[in-house]
Amino acid sequence: xxxxxxxxxxxxxxxxxxxxxxxxxxxxxxxxxxxxxxxxxxxxxxxxxxxxxxxxxxxxxxxxxxxxxxxxxxxxxxxxxxxxxxxxxxxxxxxxxxxxxxxxxxxxxxxxxxxxxxxxxxxxxxxxxxxxxxxxxxxxxxx
Numbered sequence: 673x674x675x676x677x678x679x680x681x682x683x684x685x686x687x688x689x690x691x692x693x694x695x696x697x698x699x700x701x702x703x704x705x706x707x708x709x710x711x712x713x714x715x716x717x718x719x720x721x722x723x724x725x726x727x728x729x730x731x732x733x734x735x736x737x738x739x740x741x742x743x744x745x746x747x748x749x750x751x752x753x754x755x756x757x758x759x760x761x762x763x764x765x766x767x768x769x770x771x772x773x774x775x776x777x778x779x780x781x782x783x784x785x786x787x788x789x790x791x792x793x794x795x796x797x798x799x800x801x802x803x804x805x806x807x808x809x810x811x812x813x814x815x
Contacts, residue, residue, distance in 0.1 A: 705779040705815045713743050713778070714808035724804050726797040730758055730765040739796045739807045740770045740789065747774045768793060780815065788815060 725736025729744055748756050758765050769783040781787045795802040
């Protein structure tokens, strides 16, 4: 099944979430993701449509994704990501964190070394490795 099923369809038939990048700041100052994109991402992680991998956004040889790679893939399937593809210079599969344009679109904080992306990398790649379903639950509860 295609990951595009996780994107909403607008009146022109284009699949995209409403208010992309509409992150909000909570009282603790932590940036919150766009709620629609957060739910699309969590649903995609739970869907079984993505094979979980580690160490990079996407491993082309086996078509495995880390959790952040799934978010990047959803961005590329959205109309704002048209023209971008894996290995295009903007999305290098070997990268370990989401590019700034994906963060702007989704509202996920840009890589800071100790923020949400760092925590997600640790969950996806660390010891113990958490399964996508567990990462999806964390995303829903914390982002």
